[in-house]
Amino acid sequence: MEAAVGTSIAALNADEARLNAQSARVLDAHRALVTAETRLSFERVRLMICADRQRQVDEQLLADLSDQLEILEDAAAARDQAEADLAARLTEVQQRPPAATSPDGRPTPARHR
Numbered sequence: 637m638e639a640a641v642g643t644s645i646a647a648l649n650a651d652e653a654r655l656n657a658q659s660a661r662v663l664d665a666h667r668a669l670v671t672a673e674t675r676l677s678f679e680r681v682r683l684m685i686c687a688d689r690q691r692q693v694d695e696q697l698l699a700d701l702s703d704q705l706e707i708l709e710d711a712a713a714a715r716d717q718a719e720a721d722l723a724a725r726l727t728e729v730q731q732r733p734p735a736a737t738s739p740d741g742r743p744t745p746a747r748h749r
């Protein structure tokens with residue numbers, strides 16, 4: 637991502653108010669992916685806790701595991717979508733024609749000879 641936009645994620649966050657529209661969309665897509673990854677990790681841990689409980693394997697445990705697996709599948713699908721959205725934004729950035737602006741959207745100074 638940093639190679640595509642030509643600056644670090646930290647710099648994008650720091651200069652958010654001055655980003656061009658395309659860089660802002662990349663930053664938003666990156667944030668959505670981070671959120672989706674965090675949720676996926678959280679739901680995975682919840683599944684592991686549910687499976688690790690010291691209780692009898694019965695219908696209720698199986699139902700709890702099934703419910704948690706469904707939640708994990710939804711989180712994985714949301715993460716996959718966020719990843720695809722970020723990839724699409726990065727492709728847009730890589731295919732843009734060279735412009736007279738820096739990656740943060742500010743015009744590059746003209747050089748006089």
